[in-house]
Amino acid sequence: MLQVNNLKAAYGKIEALHGVSFSVNQGEIVTLIGSNGAGKSTTLKALMRLQPPESPTVTGGNIFFHGSSMLKTEPHNVVGKLRMTLVPEGRQVFGNLSVVENLTLAAWTNKGDAKKDLDYVFGLFPRLADRMKQRGDTLSGGEQQMLAVGRAIMSKCTLLLLDEPSMGLSPLLMYEMFRTLKELNKQGLTIILVEQNARMALRLAHRGYVLDTGEIVAQGTGEDLLESPDIKTAYLGGH
Amino acid sequence: MDAFLQQCVNALQWGSFYALIALGYTLVYGVLRLINFAHGDIFMVGAYIAFFLSTAFLDPNGMFGYSRELTLVLTLILTMILTSCCGVTLERIAYRPLMRKGVHRLYVVITALMCGLVLENGNLALLGASRRTLPELLEKKVYVFGGITVTNLKLFVIITAFLVFLFLQFVVTKTRVGMAMRAVSYNKFALPLMGIPMSSVIVFTFILGSGIAGLGGLLFAMSYPVLEPYMGAMTGWKAFIAAVVGGIGDVRGAFLGGFLLAFVEVMVTAFLPSTFRDLFAFTILLLILWKRPTGIFGLPLTTKI
Numbered sequence: 001m002l003q004v005n006n007l008k009a010a011y012g013k014i015e016a017l018h019g020v021s022f023s024v025n026q027g028e029i030v031t032l033i034g035s036n037g038a039g040k041s042t043t044l045k046a047l048m049r050l051q052p053p054e055s056p057t058v059t060g061g062n063i064f065f066h067g068s069s070m071l072k073t074e075p076h077n078v079v080g081k082l083r084m085t086l087v088p089e090g091r092q093v094f095g096n097l098s099v100v101e102n103l104t105l106a107a108w109t110n111k112g113d114a115k116k117d118l119d120y121v122f123g124l125f126p127r128l129a130d131r132m133k134q135r136g137d138t139l140s141g142g143e144q145q146m147l148a149v150g151r152a153i154m155s156k157c158t159l160l161l162l163d164e165p166s167m168g169l170s171p172l173l174m175y176e177m178f179r180t181l182k183e184l185n186k187q188g189l190t191i192i193l194v195e196q197n198a199r200m201a202l203r204l205a206h207r208g209y210v211l212d213t214g215e216i217v218a219q220g221t222g223e224d225l226l227e228s229p230d231i232k233t234a235y236l237g238g239h
Numbered sequence: 240m241d242a243f244l245q246q247c248v249n250a251l252q253w254g255s256f257y258a259l260i261a262l263g264y265t266l267v268y269g270v271l272r273l274i275n276f277a278h279g280d281i282f283m284v285g286a287y288i289a290f291f292l293s294t295a296f297l298d299p300n301g302m303f304g305y306s307r308e309l310t311l312v313l314t315l316i317l318t319m320i321l322t323s324c325c326g327v328t329l330e331r332i333a334y335r336p337l338m339r340k341g342v343h344r345l346y347v348v349i350t351a352l353m354c355g356l357v358l359e360n361g362n363l364a365l366l367g368a369s370r371r372t373l374p375e376l377l378e379k380k381v382y383v384f385g386g387i388t389v390t391n392l393k394l395f396v397i398i399t400a401f402l403v404f405l406f407l408q409f410v411v412t413k414t415r416v417g418m419a420m421r422a423v424s425y426n427k428f429a430l431p432l433m434g435i436p437m438s439s440v441i442v443f444t445f446i447l448g449s450g451i452a453g454l455g456g457l458l459f460a461m462s463y464p465v466l467e468p469y470m471g472a473m474t475g476w477k478a479f480i481a482a483v484v485g486g487i488g489d490v491r492g493a494f495l496g497g498f499l500l501a502f503v504e505v506m507v508t509a510f511l512p513s514t515f516r517d518l519f520a521f522t523i524l525l526l527i528l529w530k531r532p533t534g535i536f537g538l539p540l541t542t543k544i
Contacts, residue, residue: 053341054428079434092429094422105418109434155434 001026001066001159001190002047002084008060009039009046016042016056018214024159029181029191031222033198033235034211040194041089043211044161047192048086049075080109084159089167091148095137099128099147102136106151114154121150124180141168145177159190166197178204198235202226210235241386242509250505251498252393252462255400258497259455260478261485262407263326263448265493268482269424270444271338274348277329277355279475281449284358285322285456286466287366289314290373297374311376318457319450326449327442329354335438355472362468373464396458403451404494411490416443424488484524486534495535500524 002024009017017039024030032040045055047063049070063070065082079085094102103121107114122129125146131139139147145165152160165181166174178200185191195201202208202222210218210231218231225231260282267275296303296310305313333354337347380391411417419440423430430437459474460466477500485496500520507519531537 048432050428050431074436075431076434076436079432085434086432088429088432092426092432094425094429096421096425097418101418104415105422105435106433108415108419151433 002192003064003067004043004047004061005064006061007043007046007058007063009042009056009058011042011052011056015059016214017046019061020211020214020216021061022209022216022219024190024192026190027185027188028207029185029193029205031193031195031198031201031205031208032211033195033201033208033225035235037213038211039214040211041163042214044086044163044192044194047161048084049073049078050086051075079155079157082159083155083157084161085152085155085157086161087148087152087163087165089163091141091144093136093139093144093147093151095135097136098133099136099139100132102147103128103150103154106154107156110154110156112156117154117156121153124153124183125150142170142173145169145173149177149180153184158188159192160184161192161194163194164196165193166195166200174200199226244385245387246505246509247502248387248389248393250502251397253505254498254501255396256455256459256462256474256497257478257481257501258400258494259403259451259458260475261482261493261497262403262490263452264479264482265485265487265490266407266420266444266448269488270420270441271334272424273334273344274351274479274487275334275448276348276351276475276479277358278351278448278452279471279473279478280355280358281322281326281329281471282452282456282459282475282478283362283466283468283471284325285318285449285453286373286460286470287362287371287456288321288453289318289457289460290371290466292317293374293376307376307378314376315454315457318453322453322456323446323450326445326452330441330445335441355475359468359472366468368467371466373460373466375464376461392462396462399454399458400494403454404490407447407451407490410447416440420444480521480524484527484534486537489534489536492534492536499535 004020004022006019006021007017008015008019020039020043032043034040042056046058058071070078070082073082094105097105103118107117110117127143128146128150131143136144136147145168149165165177169177181191182204193201193205202225205222207221208219208225209216210225218225218228220228260279263278263281264275267273267278293310293314295301296305296313297307298304333350334347337350377392377395382389411420419430419435423437423440478497481496481500482493484499485492485494487493503520503523504516507516511519527535
């Protein structure tokens with residue numbers, strides 16, 4: 001589905017990705033793990049074709065979506081035409097819009113039955129239904145995270161990129177979020193997951209890639225990476 | 240009492256012009272956080288477009304020779320369309336390239352100021368300093384209610400302004416494109432992730448704002464049929480201040496601010512020497528801002544979580 005070949009990306013003159021290659025097959029959950037500054041978020045922003053200054057410029061390599069290069073695709077067309085979207089780091093909900101307005105707006109490119117999808121999201125996150133008319137910035141961190149994931153569902157995309165969905169969530173909410181992701185995956189959604197919580201991510205994912213300072217240093221199935229002694233000491237806290 | 244009510248009617252008419260211009264300032268500011276200082280001159284361009292169109296349509300020896308009613312309808316529609324084109328062109332050739340390069344907003348604001356001056360002086364160079372008069376498009380009728388006299392033109396101006404306000408309020412609060420406009424003002428980064436092209440939202444905003452300014456230009460020219468290249472400068476400035484006092488970025492604020500300024504101006508002129516007008520008007524607005532720095536409808540500044 002997605003093939004990343006030797007991707008190089010930079011913020012201004014500072015190169016952040018030095019040739020990253022990986023692939024994602026339809027129906028998979030693939031996770032990118034690594035320490036702070038490894039280039040995980042940068043990779044996701046580059047995949048979405050988001051523009052500087054917040055996002056990097058691709059300086060080399062290529063990204064293929066179903067076989068054709070998407071380097072010239074504008075971000076709104078990545079969502080609208082290629083049907084992939086990103087739940088960005090820090091949630092980025094529209095704080096001045098109500099919950100239901102946030103969700104309605106996200107259905108901009110959804111050609112199907114948006115009303116049904118809205119009911120589906122409210123079924124998945126009943127808390128959002130309770131706070132339907134509330135402004136986005138009055139929600140708690142966890143609720144905003146649900147809203148951010150809910151927006152992605154409303155877009156009806158087939159490939160979902162998630163940047164640190166567990167950030168700021170209580171353990172209970174985090175499990176709930178991961179269970180929801182697994183459920184969505186079972187229904188056919190392909191997921192690329194970037195996580196600080198590497199252990200959780202590897203348990204959920206079919207395959208994983210380990211990023212370190214802009215390069216892929218290890219890859220394998222979730223279980224293999226969890227068991228690998230090197231990975232354990234470097235990224236999983238040693239035990 | 241009658242004198243007071245009569246002045247209120249005048250203030251409503253005068254406020255309609257301020258409100259129509261202020262709405263354009265507030266829309267663009269709401270979406271781009273950009274003060275489009277060329278907006279007053281877009282209003283002037285609208286008045287001139289209305290002048291040329293209506294003169295051409297009415298001329299009995301010309302190729303059209305339309306009736307007044309038909310001329311008014313056609314001029315109104317075409318003025319709005321052509322003025323929108325002017326606003327969108329400015330955005331395309333002046334503001335967008337700068338914003339694409341990611342420069343600080345200050346440079347875009349200065350560019351807008353310069354665009355305004357270019358429009359004014361371009362008009363001066365092209366059409367000369369002679370004042371022009373809009374032909375009469377609406378046969379004058381005077382209605383008397385008690386001691387107050389109202390012309391049909393005044394009613395037309397006031398009602399149009401209110402309809403425009405209701406329409407805009409509907410667009411911004413109820414439609415999806417309005418949601419997108421509000422969303423941009425809060426978070427630019429996430430908009431493309433919703434699959435919404437940023438440039439379309441911006442162009443739509445400029446079409447709305449400039450179209451309304453064009454409408455304002457036509458109505459102004461019908462009420463005070465003397466056109467000159469600098470007519471948009473002072474009126475535009477005042478409308479901008481009205482928008483800020485109302486709470487810039489908010490449609491209700493711009494509308495209310497326009498009427499507030501006009502009300503103060505008309506009342507000062509009615510009961511004091513007219514040289515006191517701007518001094519009093521702006522002192523009062525200063526006091527309002529002193530109490531509410533973000534304007535009447537402006538929310539207190541909050542930081543994002």
